[in-house]
Amino acid sequence: MRAIEIAKPGGPEVLEWREAPEPRVERGDVLIDVTASAVNRADVLQRQGFYDPPPGASPYPGLEVSGVVAEVGADVEQFKPGDEVCALLGGGGYAERVAVPWQQVMPVPDRVSLREAAALPEVACTVWSNVFMIGRLRRGETLLVHGGASGIGTFAVQLAKALGSYVVTTVGSAAKGERVRELGADEVINYREEDFAEKAHADVILDIMGAKYLAGNVRALKTGGRLVIIGLQGGLKAELNLGVLLGKRAAIHATTLRARPVDEKGVIVRSVVDNVWPLIGAGAVSPVVYAEVPMSEAAEAHRMLDSGEHVGKILLVR
Known part of the structure; x- marks a missing residue:
């Protein structure tokens, strides 16, 4: 088969x-002929040499795919050859075929094409597990999403709105603000012009920035609020005023998805299929695809992501 390899750490040109070895199919694996994958920030970090795959994962980038089941391992009863599926990966999505534990494989939801389904696994599992399973966002509460025009952001806005929350999001331009309003955001804050901590008061905050936004996020939390940090684009270390946190009886959670054990990912995947896929099937939530790029031209897709101009997901298609 063929796959995208990282020749050395660096820019998109690496x-x-x-040509690459065929993936090995273990007893609990599903082998997928890949139709499409999607570009994630983690892929960029891996390309730059800052985020190695977890032990046992494929060395090739790519955290999600859609495609057709080609083969199943001896212990797999949940899927069969010919099934159209999408899957959450530890790596290996930028390839013609990938083997993945059956627990991380999902049927393609209704109202979504096989190609579009590649835009769903990472965002759906990330948003559902962090905002709802960990953050416990409830109907009528307020969610603040940082980076509302990103793949994660566009999905979080739609899902929270569909489940009855008031949604506030930060964006970097008026054009992106208009787009996320179309997706259901009730309030949009341009972080280049406004202090989100002065304007937003949230029960749950989904944060991709880390250190840079820590103090502001704690200020923006309501009493009993929950801050969930899933990214470190704004740095690793910051000072935290524990007095403010105590006074608000608030909580901070920091999580990753990629390195979790298969069984933990499986719990999230099954919960997504049970709770999120019906909303997609009903048309309440949809994948937002900014561009489709041939997989062999992954470098161009990474340049798009690096530019920061996209809204939603960038797909790599075969």
């Missing part, structure tokens, strides 16, 4: 479409 991504090369090469």
Whole structure:
């Protein structure tokens, strides 16, 4: 088969479409002929040499795919060859085929094409597990989403709105603000012009920035609020005023998805299929696809992501 390999740490130009060994199918694995994958911030970090795959994962980038089941391992009863599926991966999505534990494989939801389904696994599992399973966002509460125009952000806005929350989001331009309002955001804050901590008061905050936003996020939390940090684009270390946190009886959670054990990912995946897929099937939530790029031209897709101009997901298609 062919796959995108990282020749050496660096810019998009280090991504090369090469011949690669066929994936090995273990007893609990599903082998997928890949239709599409999607670009995530973690792929960029891996390309730059800052985020190695977890032990046992494929060395190729790519945290999600959609495609058709080609083969199943001896212990797999949940899927069969010919099934159209999408899957959450530890790596290996930028390839013609990938083997993945069956627990991380999902049927393609209704109202979504096989190609579009590649835009769903990472965002759906990330948003559902962090905002609802960990953050416990409830109907009528307020969610603040940082980076509302990103893949994670566009999905979080739609899902929280569909489940009855008031949604506030930060964006970097008026054009992006208009788009996220179309997706259901009740309030939009341009972080280049306004202090989100002065304007937003949230029960749950989904944060991708880390250190840079820590103090502001704690200020923006309501009493009993929950801050969930899933990214560190704004740095690793910051000072925290514990007095403010105590006074608000608030909580801070920091999580990752990629390195979790298969069984933990499986719990999230099953919960997503049970709770999120019906909303997609009903048309209340949809994947937002900014562009489709041939997989062999993954470098161009990474340049798009690096530019920061996109809204939603960038797909790599075969």
